[in-house]
Amino acid sequence: MSKPAAPLKGRAARLARLMPSTGPSTAARTPFVLLVVLLLGGGLITLLLLNSALNEGSFRLSELKRDTTELTDEQQALQRDVDSRSQPDALEKRARELGMVPGGSPAFLNPDGTVRGKPTEATAPPPSPSPTLSPSASPDADAPAAGPSASGTSAGPSGSPSPSVSVPQPDPAAENSPPPTSPGR
Numbered sequence: 001m002s003k004p005a006a007p008l009k010g011r012a013a014r015l016a017r018l019m020p021s022t023g024p025s026t027a028a029r030t031p032f033v034l035l036v037v038l039l040l041g042g043g044l045i046t047l048l049l050l051n052s053a054l055n056e057g058s059f060r061l062s063e064l065k066r067d068t069t070e071l072t073d074e075q076q077a078l079q080r081d082v083d084s085r086s087q088p089d090a091l092e093k094r095a096r097e098l099g100m101v102p103g104g105s106p107a108f109l110n111p112d113g114t115v116r117g118k119p120t121e122a123t124a125p126p127p128s129p130s131p132t133l134s135p136s137a138s139p140d141a142d143a144p145a146a147g148p149s150a151s152g153t154s155a156g157p158s159g160s161p162s163p164s165v166s167v168p169q170p171d172p173a174a175e176n177s178p179p180p181t182s183p184g185r
Contacts, residue, residue: 101122101123101124101125102122102125103122104119104120104121104122104123105117105118105119105120106119107119
């Protein structure tokens with residue numbers, strides 16, 4: 001029969017202790033190593049996907065911020081337009097262009113149904129004459145200056161052409177534009 005192996009001495013004994021024997025212990029390490037490799041690989045892939053999603057979100061966020069800035073600028077421009085059209089002078093001018101006139105004295109209804117005050121019909125005030133030069137009276141570059149002519153006669157009693165009064169015509173483009181709206185104030 002065979003003899004049992006003699007115990008190793010010296011350097012060989014030390015090496016035998018450092019190096020494990022090949023046997024059933026290496027088979028137990030293989031699943032553990034595969035598990036660690038799979039976990040590390042899965043973690044790296046997950047980090048890659050997470051980083052991609054964050055970058056996509058960052059691009060979307062910058063796009064939304066740009067859109068918000070553009071829409072805010074547009075809103076402010078529209079608000080300035082509404083404010084300019086809501087001023088009393090602009091409202092009065094637009095109302096006159098539409099043919100509206102200032103109202104007369106108002107009348108009020110009391111809770112019992114009686115009328116307080118005397119209502120009057122709104123009438124258009126006479127248009128104020130605005131002196132404008134007619135195209136025929138406009139001075140030309142070739143025409144002599146207003147004042148006494150060489151023959152000693154003048155163009156009019158005051159020495160200047162007499163102005164002709166013309167009635168302003170409504171602007172056709174203004175008639176087609178929608179009436180201004182006022183914000184809910």
